[in-house]
Amino acid sequence: MEIAIKEALKAKKHGEVPIGAVIVKDDKIIAKAYNKRERKKNALYHAEILAINKACKKLKSWRLDNATIYVTLEPCPMCAGAISNARIKKLIYGASEKSSDQNFLELILSSTRLNHKTLYEKDEQYEQQCSQLLKDFFKKIRKK
Amino acid sequence: MEIAIKEALKAKKHGEVPIGAVIVKDDKIIAKAYNKRERKKNALYHAEILAINKACKKLKSWRLDNATIYVTLEPCPMCAGAISNARIKKLIYGASEKSSDQNFLELILSSTRLNHKTLYEKDEQYEQQCSQLLKDFFKKIRKK
Numbered sequence: 001m002e003i004a005i006k007e008a009l010k011a012k013k014h015g016e017v018p019i020g021a022v023i024v025k026d027d028k029i030i031a032k033a034y035n036k037r038e039r040k041k042n043a044l045y046h047a048e049i050l051a052i053n054k055a056c057k058k059l060k061s062w063r064l065d066n067a068t069i070y071v072t073l074e075p076c077p078m079c080a081g082a083i084s085n086a087r088i089k090k091l092i093y094g095a096s097e098k099s100s101d102q103n104f105l106e107l108i109l110s111s112t113r114l115n116h117k118t119l120y121e122k123d124e125q126y127e128q129q130c131s132q133l134l135k136d137f138f139k140k141i142r143k144k
Numbered sequence: 145m146e147i148a149i150k151e152a153l154k155a156k157k158h159g160e161v162p163i164g165a166v167i168v169k170d171d172k173i174i175a176k177a178y179n180k181r182e183r184k185k186n187a188l189y190h191a192e193i194l195a196i197n198k199a200c201k202k203l204k205s206w207r208l209d210n211a212t213i214y215v216t217l218e219p220c221p222m223c224a225g226a227i228s229n230a231r232i233k234k235l236i237y238g239a240s241e242k243s244s245d246q247n248f249l250e251l252i253l254s255s256t257r258l259n260h261k262t263l264y265e266k267d268e269q270y271e272q273q274c275s276q277l278l279k280d281f282f283k284k285i286r287k288k
Binding site: 037038041042043044045046049052053056057060061062063064076077078079080081082084085086087097099100101102104107108111112113 | 230
C-alpha cells in the first residue's frame with residue numbers, strides 16, 4: 001500500500017485526485033498506476049483501470065489469476081467491475097468511498113455472475129493516511 | 145443499433161463473443177467498437193470501453209454529455225460504471241444479460257453517487273436479433 005500511496009502522490013503532483021493502484025502477483029509488482037482522468041481527459045483513466053491494462057499487457061492475458069490489487073481508495077463500480085472481469089483474487093483498499101448509496105464492492109465483487117468472487121478488505125493500517133491525502137486535496141481545491 | 149450489430153459481426157469474425165457498441169452525439173456517430181477481449185488478451189477490451197475510450201479521445205473530454213450509447217448486449221458492471229463515469233445521457237441495449245444475480249444497470253446507472261443518472265432502455269425492435277447472434281455463437285462454441 002505504501003507504493004500505491006506513492007502513486008497517489010504522483011497524481012496529486014499533476015493536480016489529479018490523489019489515487020494510486022498497484023497489482024502484485026507471486027510477490028512481485030506487475031503494474032502500478034495513478035489517476036490521470038483530468039490530464040488525459042478520459043473517463044476511463046482511473047488508477048485501477050490503468051494498472052489492470054498494464055498488467056494484462058505484461059502477462060499477455062486477460063486473466064490476472066492469483067493477483068492482488070492495492071488501491072488507495074475504495075473502487076468505483078467501473079473499477080470494481082474491471083477487477084472482477086480480470087479475475088483478480090483480492091482487493092485491498094485504503095480510504096472508504098462515502099458518497100455511494102450502495103455497497104457496490106459487495107454487490108459486484110461477490111456477484112455470482114462470473115463464477116468468480118474477488119475477496120476484499122480495508123487496509124486498517126493505511127486507511128487514515130489514504131483518507132487524509134484525499135481530504136487535504138479537496139480542501140485545497142475548495143479554497144481555490 | 146444496426147451499426148452496433150455490424151460491429152458485433154466483426155467481433156464474431158475474429159472468434160470473439162459478438163458484442164458491438166456505437167456512441168452518438170448530436171446525431172453523429174462519434175465512436176464505434178467491438179469486443180476484443182480474447183484477441184487483445186485484455187479484460188478491459190469490451191466493446192463499450194473501447195468505444196468510450198475512442199469518444200473521449202475524439203472529443204478531448206472525459207465528459208460525454210448528451211451522448212447516447214447503443215450496445216448489442218446489456219452492459220456488465222464495469223461497462224455500466226464506465227458509461228456512468230463518462231456522464232453518458234442514455235444507454236440503449238439489445239439483448240438482456242441473464243447470468244446476473246443483480247439488476248446492475250438499475251443499481252449503477254441510477255445511483256446517486258455521481259449526481260448523474262444515465263437513462264436506459266431495451267431496444268425491443270432489435271432485441272431478438274442481438275440475442276440470436278449471441279445464442280448462435282455459443283451454440284457453435286459448444287459444438288466445438
